[in-house]
Amino acid sequence: MLELQHQLASGLALGGVYAITALALVMIFQATQLLNFAQGEMAMFSTYLAWTFINNGWNYWSAFAATLALSFVGGVLIQRFIVRPFAHAPVLASVIIFIGLSFIFNALAGFLFGYSVQSFDSPFDGPPWFGNKFMSASESGSVLVSLAVLVLVFAFFRYTPLGLAMRAAAQNPTSARLVGVRVGSMLALGWGLAAAIGAVAGMMAAPIVYLDPNMMGGILLYAFAGAVLGGIDNPWGAVLGGFLVGVAENLLGAYVVGEEVKLSVALVVIIAVLVAKPSGLFGRRIVARV
Amino acid sequence: MRALTRVGWFFAILFGLSAPFWLSGYRLYQFSQVLIYAIALLGLNLLTGFNGQISLGHGAFFAIGGYGAAILIVKLGLPYWVAIPAASVVCFIAGFLFGFPALRLGGLYLALATFALAVATPQLLAYKGFDALTGGSQGLQVLKPTAPFGWPLNVDQWTFLICLASTGTLFVLARNLLNGRVGRALIAIRDHPIAAEAMGIDAALYKTICFGISAFYAGVAGGLDAVAVGFVAPESFGLPLSLAFLVGIVVGGLASIGGALFGALFIEFVPNYADQLTVFLGENAKALPGAIYGVLMIVMMAIAPTGVAGLVRSMVRMMRSSGRT
Amino acid sequence: MSAILRVVGLKAFYGPIEALHGIDFEVEDGRVTALLGANGAGKTTTLRAVSAMIRREGTLEYAGRPLRARAPEDVARLGVAHVPDGRGTFTDLSVEENLRLGAYARRDRRKLKADFERVFGYFPRLAERIKQQAGTLSGGEQQMLAIARALLSAPRLLLLDEPSFGLAPLVVSEIFRILRAINENDGVSILLVEQNAGLALDLATRAYLLETGRVVVGGDASAIRANDSVRRAYLGY
Numbered sequence: 001m002l003e004l005q006h007q008l009a010s011g012l013a014l015g016g017v018y019a020i021t022a023l024a025l026v027m028i029f030q031a032t033q034l035l036n037f038a039q040g041e042m043a044m045f046s047t048y049l050a051w052t053f054i055n056n057g058w059n060y061w062s063a064f065a066a067t068l069a070l071s072f073v074g075g076v077l078i079q080r081f082i083v084r085p086f087a088h089a090p091v092l093a094s095v096i097i098f099i100g101l102s103f104i105f106n107a108l109a110g111f112l113f114g115y116s117v118q119s120f121d122s123p124f125d126g127p128p129w130f131g132n133k134f135m136s137a138s139e140s141g142s143v144l145v146s147l148a149v150l151v152l153v154f155a156f157f158r159y160t161p162l163g164l165a166m167r168a169a170a171q172n173p174t175s176a177r178l179v180g181v182r183v184g185s186m187l188a189l190g191w192g193l194a195a196a197i198g199a200v201a202g203m204m205a206a207p208i209v210y211l212d213p214n215m216m217g218g219i220l221l222y223a224f225a226g227a228v229l230g231g232i233d234n235p236w237g238a239v240l241g242g243f244l245v246g247v248a249e250n251l252l253g254a255y256v257v258g259e260e261v262k263l264s265v266a267l268v269v270i271i272a273v274l275v276a277k278p279s280g281l282f283g284r285r286i287v288a289r290v
Numbered sequence: 291m292r293a294l295t296r297v298g299w300f301f302a303i304l305f306g307l308s309a310p311f312w313l314s315g316y317r318l319y320q321f322s323q324v325l326i327y328a329i330a331l332l333g334l335n336l337l338t339g340f341n342g343q344i345s346l347g348h349g350a351f352f353a354i355g356g357y358g359a360a361i362l363i364v365k366l367g368l369p370y371w372v373a374i375p376a377a378s379v380v381c382f383i384a385g386f387l388f389g390f391p392a393l394r395l396g397g398l399y400l401a402l403a404t405f406a407l408a409v410a411t412p413q414l415l416a417y418k419g420f421d422a423l424t425g426g427s428q429g430l431q432v433l434k435p436t437a438p439f440g441w442p443l444n445v446d447q448w449t450f451l452i453c454l455a456s457t458g459t460l461f462v463l464a465r466n467l468l469n470g471r472v473g474r475a476l477i478a479i480r481d482h483p484i485a486a487e488a489m490g491i492d493a494a495l496y497k498t499i500c501f502g503i504s505a506f507y508a509g510v511a512g513g514l515d516a517v518a519v520g521f522v523a524p525e526s527f528g529l530p531l532s533l534a535f536l537v538g539i540v541v542g543g544l545a546s547i548g549g550a551l552f553g554a555l556f557i558e559f560v561p562n563y564a565d566q567l568t569v570f571l572g573e574n575a576k577a578l579p580g581a582i583y584g585v586l587m588i589v590m591m592a593i594a595p596t597g598v599a600g601l602v603r604s605m606v607r608m609m610r611s612s613g614r615t
Numbered sequence: 616m617s618a619i620l621r622v623v624g625l626k627a628f629y630g631p632i633e634a635l636h637g638i639d640f641e642v643e644d645g646r647v648t649a650l651l652g653a654n655g656a657g658k659t660t661t662l663r664a665v666s667a668m669i670r671r672e673g674t675l676e677y678a679g680r681p682l683r684a685r686a687p688e689d690v691a692r693l694g695v696a697h698v699p700d701g702r703g704t705f706t707d708l709s710v711e712e713n714l715r716l717g718a719y720a721r722r723d724r725r726k727l728k729a730d731f732e733r734v735f736g737y738f739p740r741l742a743e744r745i746k747q748q749a750g751t752l753s754g755g756e757q758q759m760l761a762i763a764r765a766l767l768s769a770p771r772l773l774l775l776d777e778p779s780f781g782l783a784p785l786v787v788s789e790i791f792r793i794l795r796a797i798n799e800n801d802g803v804s805i806l807l808v809e810q811n812a813g814l815a816l817d818l819a820t821r822a823y824l825l826e827t828g829r830v831v832v833g834g835d836a837s838a839i840r841a842n843d844s845v846r847r848a849y850l851g852y
Binding site for chain 1: 410
Binding site: 161164165167168171172174175176177178179180181182183 | 708
């Protein structure tokens with residue numbers, strides 16, 4: 001029983017990582033109808049930045065803040081200079097661009113930081129919180145940070161004028177322009193936000209999966225699975241999907257299919273959902289590019 | 291243009307036929323790899339370039355061909371010239387079957403599904419449950435083919451000639467396919483799917499068959515690769531392989547047959563040269579191929595969406611028109 | 616009488632196709648000007664050109680200064696509120712969020728609360744449905760929402776594209792009554808595109824008739840209404 005609880009707990013910890021990554025993916029999808037295949041590599045690179053700060057003596061939370069800021073700027077620049085020029089290009093062109101971006105980030109990380117696996121400590125150490133028996137301090141902390149990100153993002157979009165403008169720009173760019181919203185800037189902000197969220201995901205994942213240039217490949221796949229499961233155009237569905245996938249991955253891995261083929265769980269989820277119910281559990285419509 | 295293409299192919303074939311006799315063993319092996327990749331790229335180009343179905347997971351079909359052939363050779367004792375075609379037929383069926391759910395997925399979602407396939411493939415290949423068949427994470431060792439009838443060709447030379455013959459046949463097959471009604475139908479489905487249906491083209495049938503043929507090509511390439519390299523192991527068939535194929539068709543030229551050859555040369559030799567540079571730039575120069583791939587993908591989309599093949603065509607057109615005036 | 620909007624030689628393009636072939640018109644400050652004509656005459660195109668939604672050439676003067684803005688969001692920020700054909704409602708957002716978006720770019724925020732109250736005064740039904748998702752409103756309510764949203768940007772010039780479209784006559788007359796009040800009480804100039812010529816000519820002081828991208832008749836609205844041959848030839852009644 002304890003074992004099951006522990007599997008659930010670590011499933012939630014990784015699920016939090018998948019959930020916020022899925023959120024970033026859906027944010028970009030809602031605004032641009034594109035899937036950011038480079039999301040994982042961007043997050044990995046951000047995590048290496050944090051690691052560099054920490055190695056240079058910064059304390060964890062200063063490094064965290066600086067990394068978020070830099071990632072935000074990076075996301076804005078990527079949207080402005082690499083994504084925007086191809087805004088009206090066919091889907092294949094965008095897919096190729098994103099794959100190209102992921103190659104570049106992967107190579108940059110390998111070149112600057114090396115390919116050996118590094119450890120990345122969680123800032124939450126010490127005894128388990130509230131004396132609980134099934135979740136370590138770092139797992140609790142990770143879930144907390146993920147939830148904090150989700151709450152902050154939700155509040156931003158729901159209660160701030162800028163968040164409202166971004167939602168409007170994503171849903172109806174023409175009308176948004178007519179009320180004075182600078183849609184181009186909103187898209188850039190969206191990318192910045194997605195990059196910053198990705199950075200958090202990377203920093204929460206690194207203590208669990210260790211830091212190396214290829215750390216985010218599997219995580220990106222699970223995040224996609226979560227986003228698809230929850231509904232690719234529904235941010236909160238995607239978040240729920242991410243948590244579900246995290247828990248399912250752990251439970252199935254421990255009790256059903258074995259640790260070594262866990263990735264195929266994601267594969268099955270993605271294909272099954274896309275074929276059977278493309279809008280996922282909570283999505284509304286599936287874009288048919290006709 | 292026709293004349294220039296013919297000349298180009300003539301020299302390529304001349305090079306190919308003579309290569310076994312003046313290239314060293316290792317170089318010959320590399321060019322065998324080029325031919326193998328060219329077949330795979332041609333298959334992917336058929337699907338993605340000509341028919342517009344984005345596949346980020348062709349490494350999986352390559353793997354089915356490779357593992358299929360290896361299993362038939364090692365476990366059933368079949369000769370390579372039976373095992374490879376047999377495994378390729380399995381690939382055709384697998385691709386054809388995958389094509390059905392693929393019909394329901396638009397461009398981006400198909401890309402996602404095939405992406406998932408690519409990431410999951412190595413784990414599936416290494417699965418302990420299939421150990422007896424696949425050799426688990428160790429993979430399988432395959433004996434390289436020897437020349438028949440006691441011909442005086444060593445293993446590398448004979449392998450190269452097999453690859454050459456396969457590539458030649460499959461290229462001619464592709465060209466005939468694409469120049470005819472099938473090719474036009476595929477392109478119509480890619481560019482104007484509604485109009486194509488309205489004209490009576492059964493898009494579903496063409497698309498699934500295209501998937502099957504594309505997988506077949508990848509399977510032949512995989513089978514040849516298993517035999518040329520001498521073993522199959524799970525780690526070689528992951529996402530990097532599928533993405534390398536994508537890079538190959540982008541660089542070589544989407545919707546171009548000759549482009550497959552350019553792309554294959556690119557993805558075979560760029561990592562190779564980058565490796566040699568590690569002597570000068572240190573261990574981390576491993577990153578160079580990835581960086582080149584990434585930058586080139588973006589640059590090519592910006593300035594040369596038709597790839598190297600397209601650039602050559604434009605250059606030829608420019609030369610011809612300037613010659614005329 | 617000064618003009619809030621003066622347009623000379625306006626050409627507009629959809630891609631390579633020229634849809635307006637050089638038209639001239641004026642909107643008097645504080646008054647209603649109507650653009651009339653059959654389907655395809657170029658009325659909506661004209662509004663889109665003013666809002667910089669499509670490529671245009673020609674001289675445009677707004678509030679006495681050349682209108683050089685290149686993007687719709689910049690035109691909007693100058694105090695031009697455009698209610699497009701189809702109303703352009705943010706259907707997935709609530710009524711309140713739609714309204715707050717109207718106020719997004721306004722410079723003068725001090726009077727925002729008062730403006731909200733005024734808008735609810737014109738359209739009490741919107742206050743009742745404030746939390747409702749905009750896409751579930753009826754056609755008439757969405758039209759009211761679109762106008763309310765435009766008003767909340769504190770515009771000097773309101774561009775209205777076929778406010779009567781698809782609405783029941785009772786709803787239409789209510790909306791036009793409110794438009795008259797907005798014009799007279801708040802001093803908002805209106806450039807009104809309408810197929811319902813009768814309604815438009817009742818409200819407007821000036822009117823222009825468009826036909827296939829050209830102005831064929833322009834002048835005093837009551838004069839046009841009284842001119843039988845013009846009415847029969849161009850307005851069909």
